[in-house]
Amino acid sequence: MLRIGVQHESDSTRFTIEGRLTGPGAAELEKCWRTVIAAQPSKSIVVNLVSVSFVDSECQELLVRMRRQGVKLEPTGCLMKAIVEQIEAQVANFDEHRPEQIGAGESDHGTVRNK
Numbered sequence: 001m002l003r004i005g006v007q008h009e010s011d012s013t014r015f016t017i018e019g020r021l022t023g024p025g026a027a028e029l030e031k032c033w034r035t036v037i038a039a040q041p042s043k044s045i046v047v048n049l050v051s052v053s054f055v056d057s058e059c060q061e062l063l064v065r066m067r068r069q070g071v072k073l074e075p076t077g078c079l080m081k082a083i084v085e086q087i088e089a090q091v092a093n094f095d096e097h098r099p100e101q102i103g104a105g106e107s108d109h110g111t112v113r114n115k
Contacts, residue, residue, distance in 0.1 A: 004032055012044040018051040021059035030062055033071070045071045049080045060087065067091050 002025040005016035075084040
């Protein structure tokens, strides 16, 4: 069972997640996340992984996408701390290998861009 609590604060929205994050939970969490960013794109989002007992690969990928978009992940417990560390490493690795700017005549996966 999964529980997603949503608290709207003046400067942020906080999701409190409890239970098992699996396929259907990923869809629901993504729906909640997209609803908040559509309504208030400048508001920060915090995901508090309070009592999460399991995260499948689909949900971990969602958390990676959310983190890349600036969502703050707050783990609780050894399991979630380890998973969030993996996510942070994936995000850092992605950012490290992403070109900052494509210059004149340089290619981006076969597309030539000019200034």
